[in-house]
Amino acid sequence: MSMAVSEQALDRVIDEMIEVVENSKDEIFHISEAARTEYEQLVIELEITKKKVLEYIEMGDELEDRVRKSRKQLALVSKNFDKYSEEEIHDVYEKTHDLQTRLIMVRNREKAMRDKRDDIDRRLQSLSKTIERAEGLANKISVIHTYLQDDFQQVNEILENAKEKQEFGLKIIEAQEEERRKISREIHDGPAQMLANILLRSEIIEKTYRKGDMEKAIEELKDVRRMARSSLYEVRRIIYDLRPMALDDLGLVPTIKKYIDTTADYHKMDIDFTIIGKDSRLQHKYEIALFRLMQEALQNAIKHSQASKIQVKLEINCQHVILIVKDNGIGFDPSLKQQDKSFGLIGMKERVEMLKGTMNIQSDYGQGTTVTIKVPFNPSS
Known part of the structure; x- marks a missing residue:
């Protein structure tokens, strides 16, 4: 009876997971469509801007020709000063000055x-x-959705304890929801607030411009530009946390360096990174796994250790890749952490086991924490 109830509970968890995956797929679709709409609008705006660039180039070239001719006239007047009246001389000077001013304005607008x-x-x-x-993510989620619907029911035959099945499913859902809340909070508190402020300031610029106060309007425009730049930085940081594009383009070591520099600057912390061995590209599965392991260990240290200094060391040799994350924080009892079934540590352990490696956590109260991950590695394979 108890087993039947547990299996029913697991079925409910699976149904909830399927619903979460379906909702995630819809959200990714909306994000993709919004990006497409913005892309199409920017294409139109780009064509308009290119035309304006050409217009300003033509205007500038025409003005340069007129300035050249006016300068010749000015040189002629200066050479034959006695042959022209004061009014004629004044007109030539004014005309040349006016053309030069207009040329500067046009070139500035062109730039x-x-x-x-x-x-x-x-x-x-x-x-x-x-x-x-x-x-690509939508396609992967579709595969996951199909797996959940068609194949995940077989988990009942693999897992022996129905309670562990339910906890496993709930942990996945909790992790997904927590990640959603984190991303939603970061977007709301960061880019969304900044964009709302930019919209408000743009209205102020319009009113200032209509009043004719150009200097104030320009200052406001500079502030808007700074806010837009900050908003773009926040968006890129959020995207980088989700999936650092540099990992595909540059490899593991440059990506870790960039991530640590950004994290240290963001949290105002002293984080040191050391690389031992050859800085070369690894197989894709190693780069992804080692980066995520470093990221999880580093974030755990930042969130829980109360450390003033964190050291990250990566050693790559012909037999192993060794990752060490060490902090001087308050420490903890690793056995108690394992009893709590920390989802972060479970995820790290699973990643290490997939690579047939080992993970060791050394810590004690007041002694800081050292996470050592050792993964067998063959560069030629």
């Missing part, structure tokens, strides 16, 4: 349009990658 064009082009490239990754 602004060029900068805008380049910025839009960069945003298009970023959005293109976002759309591509969203589509």
Whole structure:
């Protein structure tokens, strides 16, 4: 009877997981569609900006020709000063000065349009990658959804204890929901607030411009530009936490360096990174696993250790990859942590076991914590 009740509980957990996966798929679809819409709008804006750049180039070239001719006239007047009246001389000087001023303004506008064009082009490239990754993630979630619906029912035959089955499913759901809450909170407190502020400041700029106070409008525009840059930084940081693109492009060591630098700056902490051995690309499965292990261990140290200094060391040799994350924090009893069934440590242990490696945690109250991960590695395989 108890086993039947446990199996029913697991079935409910599986149903909830399927619902979560379906909702995640819908959310990713909406994100992808929003990115596509923004991409299409930016394509139109890019074409308009390119036309304006060409217009300003033509205007500038025309003005340069007129300035050249005016300078010749000015040189002629200066050479034959006695042959012209004071009014004629004054007119030539004024005309030349006016043309030069207009030329400077046009060239400045041309530069602004060029900068805008380049910025839009960069945003298009970023959005293109976002759309591509969203589509890839949607495909992966579809596979997971199919697996949950068709194959996961067989877990009942594999797992022996129904209570462990239920806890396992609930832990996955809790981790998903916690990650969602974290991302939602970061977006709400960061980019969303900044974008709302940018919208408000843009209205102020419009009102200031209509009043004719150009200097104040320019200052406000500079502030908006700074806010937009900060918002872009926050968005990139959130995306980097989800999946650092540098891992695919540059490899493990540069990505860890960048992540540690960004994390240290964000949390105002002293985090030291040391690499021993050859800094070379590893197989994809090693790079992903080792980066996530480092990320989890580092975040645990930041959140729980109350440390003032954290050391991260990565050693790559011909037989092993060794990752060490050490802090000088308050420490803890590892046996008690294992009894609590910490989901973070369970996830780390599973990643290490998948690579046929070992993980050792040394810690005690007031003695800090050292996490040592050793993974067998063959560079030629």
